[in-house]
Amino acid sequence: MKARLVVAALGAVATCSFAAAPLAWAQEFPSRPIRLIVPYGTGGVTDITARLVAPFMSEALGQQVVVENRGGGASIPGTEAVVKADPDGYTLLLTSTALAANPILFKKMPFDAGKDLAPVSLLSTVPTVLVVNPALPVGSAKDLVAMAKAKPGALNYGSAGYGSDNHLNAAMFNAAAGIEAQHVPYKGGGAVMTDLVGGQISYVFAVLPTALPFVSSGRLKALGVSGPERSGALPDVPTVAEAAGLPGFAVQGWVGIFAPRDTPRPVIDKLNAAASQALKNPELIGKLKAMGEDPKGGAPEALGGYFKEETERWSQLAAKVKFDVAQ
Structure with missing residues (x-):
């Protein structure tokens, strides 16, 4: 009987030790x-x-x-x-x-x-902002929509890859505006902006932190912010809902x-x-x-x-x- 009690006691001690180990380790985190x-x-x-x-x-x-x-x-x-x-x-x-x-x-x-x-x-x-190369002959989001409708499939839009904010927001914009454009996925936000500045793609729904330096320097033109209201970072840029005549359009x-x-x-x-x-x-x-x-x-x-x-x-x-x- 005594042997059984000793074994049971040792088992209880072992169990407590293993149970306490994760907690002690977590208390030391991070090391x-x-x-x-x-x-x-x-x-x-x-x-x-x-x-x-x-x-x-x-x-x-x-x-x-x-x-x-x-x-x-x-x-x-x-x-x-x-x-x-x-x-x-x-x-x-x-x-x-x-x-x-x-x-x-x-x-x-x-x-x-x-x-x-x-x-x-x-x-x-974070909302995105619809940006184009200044060389593209459009002055507003409505102009971009009109150009896309006049030449279905002729324009293309870039993204940081499938599933990125650029991709998803542009797809929703295209559907809301009733336009067709080719999707060009890249491996990151920096690469897509480089090609937009270089004129290789037509437009991008760029996240604001990525777009701001290009817009501020005049290398890109901002046509609309995708959120439900104007951004304090770009107070003079209208929402896409305003600029493209798409009431209720808002994604971020x-x-x-x-x-x-x-x-x-x-x-x-x-x-x-x-x-x-x-x-x-x-x-x-x-x-x-x-x-x-x-x-x-x-x-x-x-x-x-x-x-x-x-x-x-x-x-x-x-x-x-x-x-x-x-x-």
Whole structure:
């Protein structure tokens, strides 16, 4: 009987030790640098936002948050790298609208974002701006629509890849305006803007942080902002709804941080607290707003709910709007 009691006692001690280990480990987190993977190339809204937010999160966490770009493949390879990473909080994903929209654009996905990723924090929402090369003979969004209708399929529009804000917003604009144009996907926001400036493509619904330097320098002409109201960053540019005569047209993107599924909740909470602290910093708020982003924040559940709503919204839109689907 005594032997049984000793064995039982040892088992209880072992169980308590293993149960306590994750909690103790989470309390020590982070003890080394954290990778923040951006599934796009440099120059796009996700990359710009990541590089603005990372230093403030580093300060809050006491460890460096290193931005790592993994562009290409409509953000899928970079996202998959996070899905397959150890759920220890040291590999995170900073992504955007494509995460919710890709299931309607690709017949097969290597992961289920709703199940395979854990939400950490919604960072910001951001509208796009319809921009063209100044050499294109249009003075307004209505002129662009008229040109497209006069020559169906002759114009093309660029994007940072399938599922990017550029792609989705342009597809919705084309459907709302009743025009046809060819989609030219790139591997990132920087590359598409380079070709728009060079005159290789006709128009882009560029996210504001990417578009602003080009518009301010006169290298591109802004015809309309895609959000429900004018942007403080471009107060003289009308909304697309106003400029193109499309009442009710309003779309915008978002940026958020996710972790691999099964990341311990104490670790998620620490990461969320760091993001929340960063988003309360006046310096960061000013930088984000100057580029047209609207800082958000909130609990992980807020991003989880927002992501679910976005996924459902794009699924419903796919039944009404013809999105070009990749194989």
